[in-house]
Amino acid sequence: MPQETPILRPYREEDFESLRQAVGVVSRERKYLSFLDTPPLEAARAYVQECTERGDPRYVLAHAGAVVGWCDLTRFSDREVFRHRAVLGMGLLPGWRDKGHGLPLIEATIAAGWQVGYRRIELIVRADNLRAIALYRKVGFQEEGVSRGAFLVDGVAHDDVRMALLAPIQLGDLTQPR
Numbered sequence: 001m002p003q004e005t006p007i008l009r010p011y012r013e014e015d016f017e018s019l020r021q022a023v024g025v026v027s028r029e030r031k032y033l034s035f036l037d038t039p040p041l042e043a044a045r046a047y048v049q050e051c052t053e054r055g056d057p058r059y060v061l062a063h064a065g066a067v068v069g070w071c072d073l074t075r076f077s078d079r080e081v082f083r084h085r086a087v088l089g090m091g092l093l094p095g096w097r098d099k100g101h102g103l104p105l106i107e108a109t110i111a112a113g114w115q116v117g118y119r120r121i122e123l124i125v126r127a128d129n130l131r132a133i134a135l136y137r138k139v140g141f142q143e144e145g146v147s148r149g150a151f152l153v154d155g156v157a158h159d160d161v162r163m164a165l166l167a168p169i170q171l172g173d174l175t176q177p178r
């Protein structure tokens with residue numbers, strides 16, 4: 001089990017391949033993400049580039065030059081009425097979990113999300129992922145519903161839980177979000 005403290009920092013372009021591989025490791029566990037393997041190179045590159053150009057926050061936990069965790073926001077939709085909504089995704093490599101690293105990672109990402117103008121952060125989590133749900137509740141996410149049988153993995157259906165966090169009320173909320 002690694003004992004060292006990883007570095008929490010914004011994603012940089014040179015993290016791309018290490019991040020993609022980390023997503024692959026967690027995906028192949030087949031328990032947590034909607035990917036089941038490493039995201040395809042070109043699609044992943046295009047997705048990250050689009051998010052980066054839009055200014056969507058993405059943080060990583062790095063250790064010894066490699067990404068060991070990530071948390072990011074992706075705009076839900078470009079339609080004007082939905083532009084204030086961002087979808088959160090995160091993960092830590094096995095061995096880096098259950099040590100409290102998830103909390104600063106998600107807190108930094110949420111704070112950056114409000115900073116860039118998002119007013120609602122939402123996510124989908126498998127209902128059996130109690131550790132992730134505990135972390136999301138801890139930072140203020142509330143359950144908004146359950147989609148029954150939403151994940152189908154190896155022929156087994158799993159419910160998902162939809163959760164969301166609204167930005168703290170500010171004077172700026174009285175105007176239309178950017």
Ligand SMILES: CC(C)(COP(=O)(O)OP(=O)(O)OC[C@H]1O[C@@H](n2cnc3c(N)ncnc32)[C@H](O)[C@@H]1OP(=O)(O)O)[C@@H](O)C(=O)NCCC(=O)NCCS
Nearest residue numbers: 032090091092097098099100101102103125130131132134
């Ligand atoms: C989910 C994840 C990001 C959480 O980060 P973490 O650093 O491991 O979690 P933390 O150490 O911050 O602990 C989260 C909380 O969940 C609690 N918890 C852990 N296992 C739990 C369980 N089975 N049931 C209920 N609560 C649990 C912990 O006690 C902790 O609360 P506390 O700080 O009040 O004690 C990380 O475990 C992970 O990447 N998991 C695999 C990938 C994944 O699930 N990604 C999210 C997909 S939606």
